[in-house]
Structure formats: C-alpha cells, structure tokens
Amino acid sequence: MKRTSRDIRTANRYEVLRQIIAGSPVSRQELAAATGLSLATVATLVGELLDLRMITEVGFEDSAGGRPRGLVAVDASGGALVGVDIAETYVHVELFDLALNVLARAEEEVRPGESRPERVVGQVAAAVGSVVARAGIGADRVLGVGVSVPGQVDRDTGVAAYAPNLDWHGVPLLDLLAEHLAQPLYLDNPLRACTVAELWFGAARGRGDAVVVNLGTGVGAGLALGGGLHRGVSNSAGEWGHTTLVLDGRPCHCGNHGCVETYVGAPGIMQNIRELDPGSALLHPADQTATVDALARAVAAGDPVALKVVRETARYLGAGISDLVNLLNPQVVVLSSWVASRLGEPLLDEVRAAVARHALRRPLAATEIVLSPIPTDPVSLGAATFALEGALQGAGQRSRATAARGRAVAGAPPA
C-alpha cells in the first residue's frame, strides 16, 4: 500500500529506538549519525520516547572542550512486552523488558484434538498471567501483547482466518483473548513475526531489501522491502512455499502440485530421504523433529546418505531461493526457523553453492545468504516486537490508552 509521511515518521521512530536498544547509552549526535536523520528530527523523536518513558536520560558524555552531550538509554524497567507463539503442538509465551531481554517464559502443551479456540485462549491467558507474575511486574506495565498464530490472519479485525493444522476457520482470536487480557493486543503470523524480528534485531537490520526464508513444517518467505514488512494488499504476501518448483510434481496440501514446500519443508525432506534410501534409519515416520535431528547428527558424522539428502534438499532449496533472488534482488537472504537452525552450516554451504549455480549473475553478486543470528525463539520475539511497534505507532500523537486504535475489539487498557 502507499506510504505516507506519517508512515515515514513511524519508521524513523522505530529506527531511532532500534539504535538506542543496540547501543545504549548513546547521544543524540551518535543517533543522527547512525540513522542519517537530522539532529533536530532525532531530538524530537528522542523527546517522544522520553515522554513514553521507554528511554531515560543517563548522564553526559565526556567531550573534549565542547558542550557535554546528554546520553539516553533504554529504560528496561519502563515497561514490558509479551510475545505469544501459538503453534500446532504448543503455546509458548515470553515476557520481555524494553531492551527485548527475556524476563520470563511459559509453555503450555496443545495435544492433538485439543486445539479448540476457547481452550487455547485459556492456555494463552494462563501463560501470560504466569510470566507477568513470575517477572514480578504489574500487569499495568505491560505495554502490549503480540500474538502469532499460523496460517492466514486478518490483523485489523484480529481474526485467525485460516489455520489448517489447528483446524481454525475465522476464529475471532483477539476478541476471545480480550475477555482475559486487558492490554492492547496485536495479531499476526509466524512468518511475519520472524521477519520483523530479523528487521529489528537480526540479519535484516539496517539492510536494504531482505528476504527471511522460514524452513519448518511449512515454509514461507517474509519480505522486508524498503526497510519495512511487505504485507501485500490482504496481508498474505510471502507464500513462497506455495510457488511452483516442479510443474505437475509432488502433491501439496494446498491442492496444487510441485510447490516448493513439498520439497524443502520437513515432510518434504522426509520424502527426499525416502526417495534416496527407502529403508533409511534416518526416518522416524511419525516424527519430523526426530528425523531432522537424526539427519543433522548423521551429517555431522559424515554419513554419505545424509550428505546426499542435504545436497538434494539444497538443490531444491537453491532453485527456490534463486527465484527470490532473481525476482526481488535482495541484499540478504536469511535462513530461519527450526529446520534451518538444526541443519545449520552444512545446509547453508550446500544452499550457497546451489544458488550460485542457479541465480543470475547481477542479483547474485548483490546477495548474501546467512543463517538467522537470533539466538532465541524468533516468533515470540517478533510477536513482542509487533506490540512494541504498536506502542510506538502513536508516540507523539496519543497516549498509550489508545495504542490499540484501529482494532475496535482491543481490550480496555489498564488505568
């Protein structure tokens, strides 16, 4: 959608806070140099962040003769953020301070057949209550709760439109949560959560266009274009897993054939093993995680079949990533999510080689392919970042009390 001057002000506010989080304590002059903004603009934005009590003045820098420069730093105690990762088999909740350090974690199991929305909502509410209590902070200091749910979501109405693996269709998730939680609530999906986490704290930070390739059970490509998330007109951009790699190839649960996901998602990798070595000891038929773990261990041990499986998977992955490189010409491609982190460097090396064979020379030369450097769960970090962005969006214009504006169903904010 079209960007406005207001979007730019919001983006600048994000950028200044990112720099403060990365480099506290820091002077306004350093912030201006790091962001390319004018000192006057930085001073205004810093003032807004001080008003929001997200940052604080922490003294003066020594200066050689000139006027001493005031330093600001994140006020870690100025508020807290919650990130909720609702997945097919668990609900994972983390509470962060404003420097995005984890203060507390909670996890609830979602058993097969027990994913009714009301039940999961109860688990989320309990886990949020638990992390807030354990961190010993007041619920009124939680600036917002970001929620990630798989599949297609409608952020504006807070509805989980379609989550096949949970069997959710049009679930008014934030309405249901608002019955339990008083904080402003924000909804999106894991693909976009991981991407915003990379934009703020990972490999996409400060880069031009970036693509975050998520490799899990499903696969997708979060698009960070022009310094922000590219959502598309109905918030469903990034369905790279359902682009065609082999016309008339393997059947996909989306109804199509030959989708990227059927070759490089965890079940696709299991199929690659089956095709290369039908009786392989690597295969744990009903357990994707165990299979990928076994594959990773076998690769580390130099097992030739495992190496072949990784090479074949990387051949598919390299072709699919080359499509992204040729089409979007990004500065960086980040491999994220559990399959990427478990297979790690050996997969990365093979992928780089495969992309070098497939991609056009000019975009290839401009692109770096890396593993995600984010050490914790990127989904809950990203979900909390959505809440942080929500809290920042209104800075300078309105109080926290209306921070969830734009979504009519937001819970009433705490006094």
Add this chain to the structure above:
Amino acid sequence: MKRTSRDIRTANRYEVLRQIIAGSPVSRQELAAATGLSLATVATLVGELLDLRMITEVGFEDSAGGRPRGLVAVDASGGALVGVDIAETYVHVELFDLALNVLARAEEEVRPGESRPERVVGQVAAAVGSVVARAGIGADRVLGVGVSVPGQVDRDTGVAAYAPNLDWHGVPLLDLLAEHLAQPLYLDNPLRACTVAELWFGAARGRGDAVVVNLGTGVGAGLALGGGLHRGVSNSAGEWGHTTLVLDGRPCHCGNHGCVETYVGAPGIMQNIRELDPGSALLHPADQTATVDALARAVAAGDPVALKVVRETARYLGAGISDLVNLLNPQVVVLSSWVASRLGEPLLDEVRAAVARHALRRPLAATEIVLSPIPTDPVSLGAATFALEGALQGAGQRSRATAARGRAVAGAPPA
C-alpha cells in the same frame, strides 16, 4: 532501499501531477480529496509545479456562494519529453507534451550485425532531432530524454551493463548520447519503463501493490510495490522470466533449466506449438512475430490446435503468475507487451482460469488480472515518464539546470 521523507515528498509531487494530468482542469480542493493530502500540502506542491511551468492557472470554478476556487491544468506547451525505446531490431522515439500526448514519432531500423553502440547512438540522436524538428518546438523546451535499453542497466552511471541480444557489455550509453544531446538523460530497461507507464497512466495507477507481467521475446515482471517501482538493491528486480517453473525442464539461455521464459516467451510459445503439433502451419520458424500473429488469427477462427496451444501456454503462464500472486499478494496483475496484446482476450480468459486453479484463495480473492489498457507503445511512454520524474525530482529545491544531478555524465542542459 529505505524510503526517506524526501522520497515521500517526491512521490506526493508525482501523485499531484498524475491527478492534474488525468483531470485537468482541477481545483486544489479536488486534488486534496483525490490524493488524500492536506490542502496546505497540495497548495505547496501546486506552487512548485507552477514555478516549473508544468501547469498553469486556468480560471475559476463556479461555486455556490463560497469563494471561487482557482483551477489549474497541465501546461501542455510548458515543455516536452522524449522517450527512446532501443530494441533488438529497431530504435523507436516519441516526443510527448507534458500531458503525455504523442506529438511526433520516428523509427530507425537496427539490422542484424549493425547494433554497434556508436551506430545505434547515432540513430537515436538522429531520431530525437527529427521528432523535435517535426513537432516544431525548440530543443531547449525538451525537459529530458528517457532511454530504455534491454537487459541489465546501471541507471546511476548510465551504463548498459549487459544486453545479450544487442551484444552490448558495459556500454556507457548516456556518455555516448551526451555527445549528441544536450538534455538531461535517464536510462532504464523496458521492463521498468512499462511498469512506470502502468503506474502513471495504466492499470497500476492509484492501486496498491501491482505486478506488470511483460510477455515478449523475453519475459519479466515489473514490481510496483507501495506506490513505487521496486528496483532491488542493484536495480535488477523483476527477473521472473528466470524463475524456475519446471526443475530440470527446458534449457534456457541464462544457463539454467525450466525457467518461466522458456515456456511463455515467444520462442517458448513456438516450442509449445512444436510439442503439440510438430508440423503446424502456425509455425514460421525464423519469425516469432509472424508465428504469434498466425496463432492469434487461428484462435479467432476457432482453430482447435491454436486453442490448445493457447490453453497450454496459459497453463504455464497461470502457474508462473500464481507464484507472483502467492508471493506478493498484489491488487492487480497487468499483462503487457506485444505477445499479450496480440493474443489478447482469449489468452487472458485462459490465464484467469489457470490462476484460479493454482493460486491460494486469500491472495487470489484480492487480485485482478487485466490486459494493459495503455493504447500506445508503453516502453517509450515509460521512458518519457522517467524523464518527467527526473524533472519533478528536484522541484522546489533546484532549477532545471541541475535536474540530471546524481548522474555525473549528464549533458549540460540548455541555457
């Protein structure tokens, strides 16, 4: 790359001029309503365009009792723009007034083996001289010359980096042209020219994210995201023709196999005919244009083989376009260039059906697929639009004399 407040001001300037071109005469109040900008912002931007003499005051609107509202309109005689379309077999040049009406056209043939850069540059210079003379305007009233050349271009240095069909490698095209032409010069490729033409005057106008699918000898997808052209980090985004549709499929001149282009570019369509009916009378072996024309005529006559060829081509095209829909979630997909315009509605109908079979429901529901509504050559129109954007970029900040700033080799502007 990251957008700045200055980019937004430039985009707003574009938008106001677009609205004035579309709706002259028009009041500032109507412009504010149409663009969503404040009346104060519109008044400032209109003032800049008046200073540039691109628009003019044309009297007052009747108003029921209130203060009469001043009307502005494009000053068609306020300047002229030249669009140059350098293709494999011809050089096509058009001169436009500021409402982007064509005032004069010239064409020069490029014969096989006669595409040396110096020779083509001479042809461009002669054709530009010819259109300026025939339109009877002074060369000093030409605000800029936009040049489109196939392949990979470096806009900042004005170098045609790689144009395989012309056998050009690293040709300093704008330096060479500046020896003949005194106007500010702008370089880009046909894919981006068509896309910017759709953004200003075609189906992408006023839309959110749009994709312009170019179907010619080669194929590509111009990306109009967030109201502007998505160029990527090295200005090579859009190489959809070299994304993989059939892994290990037909060999492509890029060195890869199974690229979209090998199935839906004009030579790919010829191959589709060969595979369906090896001795087909539709085939003119050495002539793509004649073959596509014969195919279009046979479809119109209801020839069953021709219908089958279009259906098969649309099957490939539908899968490739679904990839764009799933990945980018655009509001509109525009089919452009000569193959699309010659095969027209019959191809469009089959493509829509094929995309409906392939794409995911949510992005599919948000996307319209249309034929380009631009009635003239979109490449020269787009190239002239680059010159118009160049002239606007500096509005309010600097005079026309420095309009080519940012490219060191720009010809000295006329006095």
